[in-house]
Amino acid sequence: MLSAQSVPVVRATLPLVGASLNTITELFYRRMFEERPELLQHLFNRTNQVTGAQREALAGSVAAFATLLVERPDERPDAILSRIAHKHVSLGITADKYPLVGRHLLGAVAEVLGDAVTPEVGAAWDEVYWLMANALIAIETRLYTESGVNNGDVWRCVEIAERRQESTDAISLVLRRPDSRPTAPFRPGQYVSVRVELPDGAHQIRQYSLSTAPDHKTWRITVKREKAADATVPAGEVSSWLHAHATVGDILNVSLPAGDLVLPEADTPLFLASAGIGITPMLSMLDHLALASSRRPVTVVHADRAPGDHIHRAEQADLVSRLSGADLHLWYENDARPSPGAHVLAGRATLDHLTLTPDTTAYLCGPLPFMRAVRGELLANGLHPAAVHYEVFGPDLWR
Numbered sequence: 001m002l003s004a005q006s007v008p009v010v011r012a013t014l015p016l017v018g019a020s021l022n023t024i025t026e027l028f029y030r031r032m033f034e035e036r037p038e039l040l041q042h043l044f045n046r047t048n049q050v051t052g053a054q055r056e057a058l059a060g061s062v063a064a065f066a067t068l069l070v071e072r073p074d075e076r077p078d079a080i081l082s083r084i085a086h087k088h089v090s091l092g093i094t095a096d097k098y099p100l101v102g103r104h105l106l107g108a109v110a111e112v113l114g115d116a117v118t119p120e121v122g123a124a125w126d127e128v129y130w131l132m133a134n135a136l137i138a139i140e141t142r143l144y145t146e147s148g149v150n151n152g153d154v155w156r157c158v159e160i161a162e163r164r165q166e167s168t169d170a171i172s173l174v175l176r177r178p179d180s181r182p183t184a185p186f187r188p189g190q191y192v193s194v195r196v197e198l199p200d201g202a203h204q205i206r207q208y209s210l211s212t213a214p215d216h217k218t219w220r221i222t223v224k225r226e227k228a229a230d231a232t233v234p235a236g237e238v239s240s241w242l243h244a245h246a247t248v249g250d251i252l253n254v255s256l257p258a259g260d261l262v263l264p265e266a267d268t269p270l271f272l273a274s275a276g277i278g279i280t281p282m283l284s285m286l287d288h289l290a291l292a293s294s295r296r297p298v299t300v301v302h303a304d305r306a307p308g309d310h311i312h313r314a315e316q317a318d319l320v321s322r323l324s325g326a327d328l329h330l331w332y333e334n335d336a337r338p339s340p341g342a343h344v345l346a347g348r349a350t351l352d353h354l355t356l357t358p359d360t361t362a363y364l365c366g367p368l369p370f371m372r373a374v375r376g377e378l379l380a381n382g383l384h385p386a387a388v389h390y391e392v393f394g395p396d397l398w399r
């Protein structure tokens, strides 16, 4: 809760701060990495820094949080912070790092806005930062406790037990503990962070969804190689490295599972929609439901360029066939042809031919335009916005 004296100050300066947030977050990262270059080298995703995605995500989250504080002070901010806290936990972020971030972020606010930042304005935004920081620290501490680890102690060595080529652009890696004990439990839909050392000595971290049910004694991730869009940009750093180097018997540095897009236990209808590599968390959910012999009504929609690009196509069809209440709808832009156990359609996914009941819970994962379109159709079909959940395979840009 923001103090009574800060509410009018934050409300009055929110438009000014909000309009400059992208400049502020750009300067914030620049200053912080000047002081602590190892954070850019070994902790932050350096591609997201080049493209600006991470500063946009940070700006969006700060604006959403400050708006909530002044416009709806009775609402708990946990919902907007949960995704960030899970991401932080998958990176082992600890409370002692927050003063550094706060100092550079508030310093950037003062530098960008100049005279507008009076002592009163500075104090009000310092309060906003620490409300946000303390709320994140509280969720992160709870998540570490629930995982039974000391704060930040999330990194583990796992061995690559199997490597499978799923398509020209995707590999699956089955991961097991070197001591052969079962890998840590997780909830269907969660991901792990993977940290690799690149040829220039930098350690870079990326997230990969666990793509089988938690019931197995191993984890599996499926990694799509991110090719460069054109000759002016490099190919994806970590996915290319994994495709080139991940070998059976190698040890990988992987975090404990995290992520708040998870499947709650219930018997109400489910709608699972994915596109491309976004299929991975859905496979974990379907595998879990199949192993539990679930009778939940499940509508599965998947969109891809062509059947040959559809990773885990046979596995997805098999899982759906094992669920008595499930049906599968596939959309291919090219080469749509009949496929056993599925309704196959040509073109981009629409939900025109589907009937969904209002008690359906939806999970979406895929490129933003796909998720936006499906979300719009779901809401038009009568689903409540709170029942539509999504996972973004990158920083959530809050737009």
Ligand SMILES: Cc1cc2nc3c(=O)[nH]c(=O)nc-3n(C[C@H](O)[C@H](O)[C@H](O)COP(=O)(O)OP(=O)(O)OC[C@H]3O[C@@H](n4cnc5c(N)ncnc54)[C@H](O)[C@@H]3O)c2cc1C
Residues within 6 Å of the ligand: 045, 047, 048, 050, 051, 191, 206, 207, 208, 209, 210, 222, 223, 224, 225, 226, 227, 228, 229, 233, 234, 235, 236, 237, 238, 239, 240, 259, 277, 280, 281, 391, 392, 393, 394, 395
């Ligand atoms: C919760 C979550 C779950 C995920 N699950 C999966 C999963 O199951 N499977 C999976 O394959 N991925 C998954 N991802 C995505 C994954 O974490 C990585 O983002 C992905 O592998 C790309 O990482 P990279 O290091 O290869 O590419 P990066 O180096 O991060 O590059 C990303 C893209 O940016 C481009 N690029 C590089 N430099 C520039 C530039 N200067 N300008 C413009 N573009 C540029 C690259 O060519 C590439 O296409 C998930 C992400 C999240 C957040």
Ligand code: HEM
Residues within 6 Å of the ligand: 039, 043, 044, 045, 046, 048, 049, 054, 057, 058, 061, 062, 083, 084, 087, 088, 091, 093, 097, 098, 101, 129, 132, 133, 136, 394, 395, 396, 397
């Ligand atoms: C109040 C303070 C903070 C806020 C509001 C914040 C906000 C965010 C947001 C919005 C994301 C993107 C989440 C997503 O994937 O959608 C993120 C990721 C991240 N945060 Fe924080 N954060 C804070 C503090 C910290 C601290 C103290 C550290 C440690 C130095 C840190 C390190 C990171 C890293 C490494 C990532 C992943 C970056 C990437 O993949 O590009 N954050 N944070």
